Amino acid sequence: MSIVILISGRGSNMQAIVEAGLPVTAVISNKPDAPGLAIASARGIPTSVVRDKDYGTREGFDAALAAEVARHAPTAVALAGFMRILTPRFVARYADRLVNIHPSLLPSFTGLKTHERALAAGVKVHGCTVHFVTPELDHGPIVAQAAVPVWTDDTPERLAARVLRQEHLLYPMALRWLLEGRLIVENGIVRVKDPNAHQAFFSDRP
Numbered sequence: 001m002s003i004v005i006l007i008s009g010r011g012s013n014m015q016a017i018v019e020a021g022l023p024v025t026a027v028i029s030n031k032p033d034a035p036g037l038a039i040a041s042a043r044g045i046p047t048s049v050v051r052d053k054d055y056g057t058r059e060g061f062d063a064a065l066a067a068e069v070a071r072h073a074p075t076a077v078a079l080a081g082f083m084r085i086l087t088p089r090f091v092a093r094y095a096d097r098l099v100n101i102h103p104s105l106l107p108s109f110t111g112l113k114t115h116e117r118a119l120a121a122g123v124k125v126h127g128c129t130v131h132f133v134t135p136e137l138d139h140g141p142i143v144a145q146a147a148v149p150v151w152t153d154d155t156p157e158r159l160a161a162r163v164l165r166q167e168h169l170l171y172p173m174a175l176r177w178l179l180e181g182r183l184i185v186e187n188g189i190v191r192v193k194d195p196n197a198h199q200a201f202f203s204d205r206p
């Protein structure tokens with residue numbers, strides 16, 4: 001059982017997955033200067049970079065990335081702040097073991113700047129979602145969600161920090177289910193083969 005994690009930046013979710021004791025065999029970034037690479041290296045995890053800038057087309061980059069991922073023959077591929085939209089070909093290759101974490105309660109607020117948009121919309125509950133990856137951005141079957149309240153004096157930064165704490169709990173849990181073969185997807189709905197599994201979390205910590 002093994003996980004390959006794809007990152008583009010900070011790598012705090014990657015770090016949470018590693019610190020949860022999950023078997024991470026490689027961390028791959030499309031950005032050579034992603035701070036998460038040093039965090040992984042410091043923990044003895046092999047890292048590599050497949051620079052998107054080195055490829056003229058999305059297909060070319062994705063083929064190179066797929067080849068690099070395939071070297072590790074992972075059980076699961078986890079996108080953790082990976083800021084590239086993958087081609088349908090890549091997604092099809094890893095369909096049932098490719099997951100992402102998104103900082104909103106999907107299907108609300110797909111895409112970027114989710115915390116700003118949540119505040120602007122005046123929602124009272126916000127959160128994060130772990131989902132299977134499909135070719136349509138931020139639209140795959142939902143594995144688990146964590147919700148947090150939106151306070152009246154929130155800023156995007158404070159809200160983001162509150163959601164991020166939940167991301168760091170939610171993602172390792174969902175990945176463990178995936179590795180253990182406990183996730184079943186039927187008609188786009190994900191269920192967990194585990195009577196004690198909770199796919200929804202609520203945190204009211206400030």
Ligand code: GRF
Nearest residue numbers: 010011012013081101102103
């Ligand atoms: C997280 O908020 C994640 O939900 C989103 O990008 C951010 C990545 O943060 N997809 P980090 O690199 O894991 O710290």
